[in-house]
Amino acid sequence: MRDPRELSGAWSAFQHHGSAPPSPALAGVVSHYxxxxxxxxxxxxxRQLLPPTPSVHLTFPSDGEPLLRGVHRRHFHRVLSGAGGVLGVAFVPGTFRRFLDAPASSLTDRTVPAATIFGPDLPITGMAAVDAFLAARAPADPAGDEVADWVRRASATPDLRRVDDLAVLCGVGVRRLQRLFADHVGVSPKWLLRRFRLQEVTDTLAAAPGAPVDWAGLAADLGYVDQAHLSRDFAAMFGEPPTTYAARY
Structure with a gap:
């Protein structure tokens, strides 16, 4: 039986969300808090469903130590209980490499104690304190900034479907594009384009909650052979078919 709190926004009765931009010193490195x-x-x-994003996240749960979550390529779950909360830092895709002594792919599909990367002086509470800490430790990374710009361009080009086309857009060869993505983003260009394509499904749902969706037409617009292919691809990444996911909202 499906938890009724998953349906029609009922989850919003017991959980509340917010966000804020970073300080100017971290603009272009931190997407948002x-x-x-x-x-x-x-x-x-x-049981909270969490879809994948191309961002690295630094999180400060109220019930434990700070954690660093690399890019997860598939959905995952977190069980919420009692009363609590989390403060998070979402890094601009491609920019977290400047804090690491290893490729961003070394964190992919992993969650590690944040102290292993930032040391014991990482503040454990307060957005302003975390912002100041990160700003003081964010070295320049021209290559990472360039890759981050490629990710933004891919996100802003909805009909971009093929890695070859992304390489042309970025002015580099496919192999160099793949190497830089592994180093700075942590995932392949192919995965990123697939994620952006499926983001258009969730954007469609968010634009008109509860409204009927022409799933066959949407599948065709996104380059899928039919609705069944879209449904399978969406379920593999988001954990459930798009019609089931839509019922959450």
């Missing part, structure tokens, strides 16, 4: 709080006292735990 985000936070979520929840209160499930006197309720059963809730």
């Amino acid at each position: 985000w936070w979520v709080t929840w209160d499930l006292r006197d309720q059963p735990p809730y």
